[in-house]
Amino acid sequence: MKTRTLIAATGLAMAMALGAGLVVAGSQEKMKVAYHLSEEGKVGFVLNNIRNHLKGVGGAENVEIILVVHGPALKAFHDLQAQPGVLDRMQALLKSGVAFNACGNTMRAQGVETDDLLDGFVRVDQGGVVRLAELQSEGYVYLRP
């Protein structure tokens, strides 16, 4: 019975250690970062920031980045008016695994559908700000350059 008690205790201790282990492992997971972009004048800057972020952590395998675009900044990603520099940089970031989210409210206000944006955007119907709050609650750190 002493044995049984020890087994039970050991089982619990193992469960606890496992739990603790998961927490520790969690903190060593790939860093997750949500970038917030709303100002049209910041588009190039933020795309460069993300490129530098990837470089600074040693590559896309060490970070998971989602850029959420809403407000005036989304105009810079309209298919018809996007400048070559934006297109090139966005394509490079997509290749590195960066995800691009477009605010559904902004898209409606600007009269565009996903097809009217540069390729690679996912529309977030709940809205850009809700998306950014959700990402933070899922463990993403927040950067708003």
Add this chain to the structure above:
Amino acid sequence: MKTRTLIAATGLAMAMALGAGLVVAGSQEKMKVAYHLSEEGKVGFVLNNIRNHLKGVGGAENVEIILVVHGPALKAFHDLQAQPGVLDRMQALLKSGVAFNACGNTMRAQGVETDDLLDGFVRVDQGGVVRLAELQSEGYVYLRP
């Protein structure tokens, strides 16, 4: 005794499950969001963002939002110079349960008392930035559009 051991083990397992349950319940709590507004040119944009936030989560019952205003943006909420659009939108947000905090340092610098601001502001004497740090440490996610 085997039974007693099992009871003890079960008790502990339940305590652990309960602990885990609390964590899960915590993550299912009402989302708490602190909005940060300092730029005068962003006032209308941020008030719209918050309106969209409420809509995007399905209403005020699903989110707790506090807007902290400091710096030049607070001028747009001075009673005597607030534009109708600001007043209307603020009143609608107040009705939806959004809280408005005004930075005490900014109020002193701008020479206004709470009575000089649109109705509904709470003065935060520790200052807007300290308030925003406190809110984050209390589990609010941070949005600075």
Add this chain to the structure above:
Amino acid sequence: MKTRTLIAATGLAMAMALGAGLVVAGSQEKMKVAYHLSEEGKVGFVLNNIRNHLKGVGGAENVEIILVVHGPALKAFHDLQAQPGVLDRMQALLKSGVAFNACGNTMRAQGVETDDLLDGFVRVDQGGVVRLAELQSEGYVYLRP
């Protein structure tokens, strides 16, 4: 054996309480705050925000603040062109224990070395945005006035 079971159970309960205690102790630690500054026009404002932050929490002993500067804002801290107001305020904040981090990517782009910046900067080679993400993952709350 009942006794042994209780001892084992008590040991586990203590371990669990201890774990909970560590979490509580952690939440009572000195608040840690990472300030983000990228806009040249915001330099004076952010330095004032930090001064107010220190005052609002009752002094440097109650908070640990790191200011990360990248992008155009760093120009305001170049030794040769810094305005007296920036120099004075930075020196006062340094005396209060505020740490100043300069983005290595920005320094390269602006052609400056640490010696070319006002005294007190630490160069962060991983880049300002990576630094800000790291700080958040280390428990710093994020403020971007």
